[in-house]
Amino acid sequence: MKFPSDDALNEASETVEIFGQKGVSRRDFMKFCTGMAAILALPATFIPKIAEAVSGQKPYVVWLEFQDCAGDSESMLRASKPTIASIVLDVISLEYHETIMAPSGKNAEKSLMDVVNNQKGKYIAIVEGAIPLKDGGVYCCIGGRSAIDIAKEVCGNAAFTINVGSCSSWGGIASAKPNPTGAVGVGEAVPGITYVNLPGCPMNVENVTATIVHYLTFGTLPSVDEKHRPYFAHGKTVHDNCERRAHYDAGQFVRQWGDEGHRQGWCLYEMGCKGPVAHFNCPSIRWNGATSWPVQGGHGCIACAADHNWDEAYPFYSRLPNVPGFGIESTADKIGAGLAAATAAGLVLHGVGRAISSKKEE
Secondary structure: OOOOOHHHHHOOHHHHHHHHHOOOOHHHHHHHHHHHHHHOOOOHHHHHHHHHHHOOOOOEEEEEEOEOOOHHHHHHHOOEOOEHHHHHHHHOEEEEEOOOOOOOHHHHHHHHHHHHHHOOOOOEEEEEOEEEOHHHHOOOEEOOEEHHHHHHHHHHOOOEEEEEHHHHHHOHHHHOOOOOOOEEOHHHHOOOOOEEEEOOOOOOHHHHHHHHHHHHHHOOOOOEOOOOOEHHHHOOEHHHHOOOHHHHHOOOEOOOOOOHHHHOOOEOHHHOOOHHHOEOOHHHHOEOOOOEOOOOOOOOOOOOOOOOHHHHOOOOOOOOOOOOOOOHHHHHHHHHHHHHHHHHHHHHHHHHHHHHHHHHHO
8 A cells, every 4th residue: 555655754754664673564653653753744755854853962861750650651651653662762762751760769760861861962861740839839749859949850851741631731720719729830930941832631651752843853942832732633613523524513412411412522612621722732632542532431521721720721521701703602502503594595595596597587
């Protein structure tokens, strides 16, 4: 089978051969490079450049965990395109990650500090979890040091920081009212650093890989919005790309769990779906090996990637209030009736037109 990117990959045949020696088939390597280009919205002509970039010097990466549930680590461990083994062994050099590293205790902390001291300004810091600031940061300590102290040193000396998940991006559930520990995101806790936010509960590991691949390929981070979110991952809302969008436009809404509309895959807006305020590429990259995602499975989006969704998008099964820029509340109840009226009017006009035409022919 010949893929559109075959010719492009032939230009990177040496790289393909290198990965083949590592047990990565040409087909799998092609899928990876093509997939990264697709996620980053790059044309196929960039595939050889991506292939060359990921086969070069692997960047040192340290992964910090603070106030979190390890959900983002779990998401990473379930990576399938490529697998976590391929990411750790072939794409990056993961030197520190509390959950999966072999050393523990002082030896683990030595692994972290060796990178910070010897690769200053060159390594990538990935942070999972919020940082508590109240009472001097005593609510999250690792190895006798507070999270804020560690973040200032590690993130402050990194080439850049990737904040994975909503907790490290803006505080997440740890910062939900009344926020007893004073939890905040990394950008607020350590101002002045270069960072990218990849919110979500959890983040999708393919967005993390794509961010790193972009850096390796172009030497820069991908373009970001005012909230430091890369456009390729968070430039559009879930509502924009949802496969149920046609039902929304047609005024076909699920009114009760298990009703006929639910069984037919109609829009979940009336059941509390927060897709219109959630900027995330879930509908396109999906989860579980790209097989599905929550809305496809029949559950509305809870806007897990939106700022402070625990306070502002809650309760999750209540319909959205007025959303600036969308006008949803004012139109959702009327859209079905409006379309029906327009359709009826169109049929009437069509009938009148045919009658006039027939009259002229007579």
